[in-house]
Amino acid sequence: MLKTGAEIFAESLLKENVKVVFGIPGGQVLPIFDKIYDYRNKIRFVLTRHEQGAGHMADGYARSTGEVGVCLVTSGPGATNLTTALATANMDSIPMVAFTGQVATSLIGNDAFQEADTTGITRPVTKHNFLVKDVKELAKTIHEAFYIAKTGRQGPVLVDIPVDIQRAVTEFEYPETVDIRSYKPVYTGHAGQIKKAAELINSAKQPLLYVGGGIISSNASLELLKLAEKIHTPVTTTLLAIGCFPPNHPLNLYMPGMHGNYAANLAFQNCDLIIAIGARFDDRVTGKLTAFAPKAKIIHIDIDPTSISKNVFVNIPVVGDAKSIITELLKYVKKKNNKEWLKKISEWQKTNPFSYKKDSKLRPQYVIDKISQITKGEAIVVTEVGQNQMWAAQYYKPKFPRHFLSSGGLGTMGYGFPAAIGAKIANPKKIVIDIAGDGSIQMNIQELATAVLNNINVKIVILNNACLGMVRQWQELFYKRRYSAVCLSKPDGCLAMDASAKRPAAMIPDFVKLAESYGAVGIRITKKEDVESTLINALKIDKTVIMDFIVEEEENVLPMVPAGSALDEIITSLA
Amino acid sequence: MKHTISVLVENKSGVLARIATLFAARGYNIDSLAVGETDDPTISRMTIVVNGDEKILEQVEKQLNKLIDVIKLNDFLNIEHIERDLVLIKVKADKNTRNEILQIVDIFRAKIIDVSVNTVIIEMTGDEDKIQAILNMLKPFGIKEVARTGIIAIARGA
Ligand SMILES: Cc1ncc(C[n+]2csc(CCOP(=O)(O)OP(=O)(O)O)c2C)c(N)n1
Numbered sequence: 030m031l032k033t034g035a036e037i038f039a040e041s042l043l044k045e046n047v048k049v050v051f052g053i054p055g056g057q058v059l060p061i062f063d064k065i066y067d068y069r070n071k072i073r074f075v076l077t078r079h080e081q082g083a084g085h086m087a088d089g090y091a092r093s094t095g096e097v098g099v100c101l102v103t104s105g106p107g108a109t110n111l112t113t114a115l116a117t118a119n120m121d122s123i124p125m126v127a128f129t130g131q132v133a134t135s136l137i138g139n140d141a142f143q144e145a146d147t148t149g150i151t152r153p154v155t156k157h158n159f160l161v162k163d164v165k166e167l168a169k170t171i172h173e174a175f176y177i178a179k180t181g182r183q184g185p186v187l188v189d190i191p192v193d194i195q196r197a198v199t200e201f202e203y204p205e206t207v208d209i210r211s212y213k214p215v216y217t218g219h220a221g222q223i224k225k226a227a228e229l230i231n232s233a234k235q236p237l238l239y240v241g242g243g244i245i246s247s248n249a250s251l252e253l254l255k256l257a258e259k260i261h262t263p264v265t266t267t268l269l270a271i272g273c274f275p276p277n278h279p280l281n282l283y284m285p286g287m288h289g290n291y292a293a294n295l296a297f298q299n300c301d302l303i304i305a306i307g308a309r310f311d312d313r314v315t316g317k318l319t320a321f322a323p324k325a326k327i328i329h330i331d332i333d334p335t336s337i338s339k340n341v342f343v344n345i346p347v348v349g350d351a352k353s354i355i356t357e358l359l360k361y362v363k364k365k366n367n368k369e370w371l372k373k374i375s376e377w378q379k380t381n382p383f384s385y386k387k388d389s390k391l392r393p394q395y396v397i398d399k400i401s402q403i404t405k406g407e408a409i410v411v412t413e414v415g416q417n418q419m420w421a422a423q424y425y426k427p428k429f430p431r432h433f434l435s436s437g438g439l440g441t442m443g444y445g446f447p448a449a450i451g452a453k454i455a456n457p458k459k460i461v462i463d464i465a466g467d468g469s470i471q472m473n474i475q476e477l478a479t480a481v482l483n484n485i486n487v488k489i490v491i492l493n494n495a496c497l498g499m500v501r502q503w504q505e506l507f508y509k510r511r512y513s514a515v516c517l518s519k520p521d522g523c524l525a526m527d528a529s530a531k532r533p534a535a536m537i538p539d540f541v542k543l544a545e546s547y548g549a550v551g552i553r554i555t556k557k558e559d560v561e562s563t564l565i566n567a568l569k570i571d572k573t574v575i576m577d578f579i580v581e582e583e584e585n586v587l588p589m590v591p592a593g594s595a596l597d598e599i600i601t602s603l604a
Numbered sequence: 605m606k607h608t609i610s611v612l613v614e615n616k617s618g619v620l621a622r623i624a625t626l627f628a629a630r631g632y633n634i635d636s637l638a639v640g641e642t643d644d645p646t647i648s649r650m651t652i653v654v655n656g657d658e659k660i661l662e663q664v665e666k667q668l669n670k671l672i673d674v675i676k677l678n679d680f681l682n683i684e685h686i687e688r689d690l691v692l693i694k695v696k697a698d699k700n701t702r703n704e705i706l707q708i709v710d711i712f713r714a715k716i717i718d719v720s721v722n723t724v725i726i727e728m729t730g731d732e733d734k735i736q737a738i739l740n741m742l743k744p745f746g747i748k749e750v751a752r753t754g755i756i757a758i759a760r761g762a
Contacts, residue, residue, distance in 0.1 A: 148618060153625060157672040160618070177672060211614060211675040335666040 032201040034164045034194045035060040038128070039068045041171040044203045047099050049073045049090060049454055051083035055103020056143060058130030060195035065101075075454065075483060078475035080107050082447040084114020084127065085473070089451030091123050092434045093409055095248065097178050098125045098451065104132055105143030108189075109150065113441060116154035118185040120438025121269055122246060124178040125185040126171075127155075133193040134162055147189045156184030164197035169204050176207040181214030182333040183246055218330065218349035218357060226304075226328045226345045227361030233302035233326075235370040236262045239285065239314075242269030242437070243307010243331060249352035250274070250430045253306070256355050261367045263374055265293040267308050268422055271433040276406055276426035282374070283383075286314040287590050288419040291381035292374050294588075294596040297322045299373070306330045307351045310340040311438070320595035330354050381588065381601050383423045391557045393417070393492040393580040397424040399561050400462060400490065403568065408460035409434065409452050413445035413469030415499035417492045419586045421464040443472025449487045450480050460488070460568060467493040467517055471538070477547040480573040488567060489575045491540055494582045502585050506603075544575040553577045606635075606655050608680040608687060608757045609665065614673040615641060615648040623650065623674075626667050630660055636689075636754030647675065651756045684760040690729045690753040692717075693739065696746035697724040705745060712738045723748060731755075 032040065038061050042050070050072055054062040065074050077083040080102045087098030098118075102111050108129040118125045132141040148160045157177050159170050167190070174186040230236060244253055244266075250273045257264050257280050264274045265282040274281050285293035294316075297303070303325045308314070315321040318340060329336075329343040330351060337346040347354055385394040397420050400410070406428040412418040412435040427433045434452060436444040449463040463470075470491055480487055492498075495518040504512050518537065544551030550572050554563050560578070567574045588601045613619050620639065627634050635653040642649050654661065669677050680687075697705050698721075705724060709716055714728035728738055732755070739747065 149621065152618075152622060153629065209672065212672045333670070335663065335670050339663060 030201065031198045033060065033196055033198050034167050034190065035064040035196070037164070037167050037199070037201050038171070038190070038195070039064040039072065040201060041168050041203060042072055042099070043068075045097070045171070045175045047072060047097075049075060050099045050101050051075045051077055051086040051090075051451065052101035053077060053080055053083060053103065053107060055107050055130060057104035057132055057192045058101065058128075058190075058195070060192065061101065061128075061130070061190070075479065077447070077479050079473065080110035081114050081443065082450075082473050082476040082479065084111045084125075085117065085441075085444050085447035086451035086454070087125050087127070088114060088118045088123050088444075089411060089434055089448030090455045091118075091125055091451075092448070093431050093452035094455045095246075095431065096124075096455075097175055098123070099128070100125070101128045102130070103143065104130045104147065105145045108145050108147040112151060112154060113439075115151055115185045115187065117436050117439045117441045117444055119154050119156065121242060121436065122183050123185065124183040126174045126178050127185060127187045129187060129189045130195070131160070131189045131191040134191045135193070137191065147187070151187050154185075155187050156182075158187040158189065160189045161191065161194050164194050164199045167194065167199075168201060172204050173207055173209060176209075177212065181212070214332070215348055216332075216350040216353055218347040218354040220357070222345060222347045223354060223357045224361055226330075226347055227358055229302060229326060229328060229345060230260055230304065230358075231363045231365070234367070235300045236260065236302040236304060236367065237296050237300040237325075238262050238264040239267075239297070239303050239305045239308050240264060240270045240273065241267040241306070241308025243351045244270050244273045245430045247307065247332070247351040248430070249307075249355055252352055252355040252359070256359055256362070259359065259364055260362050261365045261371070262304070263296060263371065265290070265296065267311070267314060268435055268437045270308070271422060271435075272427035273430045276428065279371075282378075284422050285596075286311075287316070287592075288423070288586050288588065289314075289590075290378075290383065291588050291599055291601060292377035294590065294599050295377045296374055297325070298595070298597045300325050303327045304330070306355070307332070309336045312340070315340065316590045316596040316598075317594055385584075389557060391555065391560065391578065391580050393494070393578070393584055394420050394424055395557065396490060396492060396560055396578050396580070397421055397464065399564055400464075401425045403561070403564050404460055404462070406432070408432070408462050409449075409456060411435070411445045411449040411452060411461065411463045413463070413465040414440045414442045415466045415469060415497065416494070416502065416584070416586050417464050417466040417469065417498070419499075420492070425464070442466075442469040446470060446487070446489060447473050447476050449489075450476060450485050453485050453487045462488045462490055465489055465491045466498055467491055467495065467540075468497045474543070477544070477549055477573065481548045485573065486571050487573055489573075491575065491577045492580050493540070493577050494580050494584065496582060498584075499586070501583070505583070505585070506589075507591070540575050540577040544573075547573075549573040549575060551575045551577065553579065555579045605658065605681070606653065607661060608685070608755060609652045609654065609668075610678045610680060610757055610759075611650045611652065611668060612642070612675040612677075613648050613650060614675065615646050616673060619648070619673045620650075622671055623652075623668065626664055626671070627654070630664060632656055632660065632664060636752070638754040638756045640756070649756075651754070653755050678759065680757055680759065685757050686760060687731050687755050687757045688729050689732065689735055689755045690727070691735050692751045693726045693728070693742060693747060694723050694749040695726065695742050696722060696748060698722050701745055705742070708738065708741050714738060
């Protein structure tokens with residue numbers, strides 16, 4: 030039967046089993062939105078307040094489920110507003126398909142109204158993108174877009190659809206399979222390499238598993254646990270891998286790197302073998318590269334060959350899917366006992382665990398500690414960026430994978446709240462909490478309307494330190510406490526944040542009133558003793574709730590490896 | 605070290621930009637780049653000549669391979685291959701110099717493809733060395749313009 034491009038779009042989404050689309054309409058996607066109206070009982074459309082919000086929601090949906098997140102926006106400003114969300118997903122290898130309207134094919138290149146070179150602008154921040162120039166190509170292109178997004182090293186794919194293509198008609202036929210001759214992702218690892226890796230593992234005395242987001246993308250948590258236990262090897266999980274290894278497991282070394290666990294960082298520096306899986310030796314993890322893991326040989330398992338030997342020399346590369354390679358590896362590795370090595374590590378763990386002052390003050394770490402206890406690590410925690418993110422990573426102990434969502438590679442402030450909305454829509458039975466700074470939350474605060482109007486019950490925990498805390502921390506430690514443009518509560522960006530210049534009486538914004546103005550619940554917490562009860566009560570409210578925790582302003586994230594220092598030059602306390 | 609990289613790509617719009625962006629994003633200057641259809645009209649061959657840091661280049665080549673539209677990539681560094689570049693040279697030439705220029709053209713087995721009152725246009729194919737040599741010989745007469753295709757290359761044998 031003949032169908033319009035817009036109908037083909039909707040039918041194709043059904044074929045891809047898409048249940049939710051996030052976005053905002055506009056002039057160049059009206060034909061598609063007219064179909065969104067027809068298909069409203071089959072595909073839920075969530076109208077957001079900003080396209081960046083739509084993109085992060087699709088991302089949160091994808092991260093929390095492993096399914097492809099989908100968003101739909103108009104041409105020009107709609108597309109440019111989306112770019113930060115695409116870049117965020119691209120850096121963290123998150124499967125997403127973004128659709129953008131485009132001016133009619135006859136007008137492309139004419140600086141037409143609301144025209145932007147969307148494929149040009151988004152090329153470096155997507156895994157791939159398409160401009161559809163013929164309606165006959167539309168179904169095939171959509172199928173390829175989903176296929177590319179969710180296979181190999183996953184990532185966001187954008188499909189730009191000119192408005193005349195949306196109106197044009199053709200025979201609809203959704204291709205059964207995808208065959209892209211130039212794109213054949215490799216999943217199974219090279220058998221010889223796997224055997225070599227196993228030999229190296231069998232002879233190592235002080236091995237360390239260093240795992241990243243790849244474990245989560247490949248749903249390989251169980252296999253990882255089996256491997257770690259069989260070879261009796263501690264596991265350090267990067268920011269993107271938090272939750273893929275059970276908390277409180279004796280082999281869990283938690284997050285490594287700049288604000289990572291002391292024991293994990295020392296383990297890197299002292300180990301004789303790194304088994305890296307789905308991790309990419311990011312500079313926030315390795316510290317000073319020339320001093321990184323001086324005694325270690327490296328096995329690197331990754332689905333993306335470009336990640337291998339990019340930053341460090343790798344002795345044994347294995348290209349392929351984490352789950353399948355670990356499963357193979359398990360056949361060749363011998364059961365081991367690394368008691369001596371683990372004893373050394375537990376000493377480090379005992380001398381310098383993540384810790385903060387347990388006094389009467391309302392400290393941000395305490396709030397997260399409590400969240401972790403109250404939710405038993407079963408809530409999906411999403412973070413913004415800055416100190417809040419690092420404290421969440423240090424103190425929230427998720428029991429499962431896909432329960433800690435954070436913008437790792439790009440470090441996008443404003444990611445958390447919309448991503449939390451996306452995660453909640455995908456997991457309506459789960460508690461979903463956005464841990465935020467008072468800076469970051471203001472970057473996508475408009476999505477309160479989306480949350481409240483659609484009854485999306487997410488909890489926002491603001492660790493309100495009245496400043497751009499992470500930047501302030503750097504200025505305190507490396508710029509002689511010259512606070513430049515970091516204060517969020519005073520007119521001049523407060524050059525001095527000293528005690529005499531405390532917060533003004535009026536808070537701008539007053540997050541409680543702000544919440545109320547959107548029809549959400551707002552609660553302010555100023556005392557440590559109120560933290561626990563407030564959290565317990567707030568989690569019971571079936572509404573969007575903002576909890577505004579007024580925390581210590583000059584609290585620092587520790588430990589810290591200063592930029593450019595080696596991992597063992599880690600600072601664990603400040604004078 | 606100079607690398608001649610031959611890339612088979614989908615013959616689609618935007619592919620050139622994707623490839624150029626990869627080099628540009630890493631501050632890599634492309635010495636020459638030639639694109640043309642192959643015997644299969646859906647596939648183009650790009651021949652890219654670059655010069656620079658080996659480690660970065662290794663990364664760029666991996667990234668190129670990763671591009672969805674790249675079908676196959678060959679770095680000819682250690683592969684026996686043939687390289688050719690076509691050059692058009694417009695040289696000042698009058699009654700007095702024309703003969704001398706003709707002799708040079710003959711020696712290089714080049715061709716004169718256009719003549720005007722005070723210029724000639726010479727066409728020649730060859731590798732980098734041969735092209736440099738003829739340009740050096742012609743310089744004293746006054747070179748007005750040079751256009752080159754950039755190197756195209758193909759591996760020898762099977
Ligand atoms: C979009 C964006 N702009 C700027 C930055 C740089 N940056 C990193 S952390 C930070 C401060 C974050 O402040 P806040 O959200 O209040 O969190 P806190 O560090 O106080 O917990 C800034 C400005 C960023 N990461 N993202």
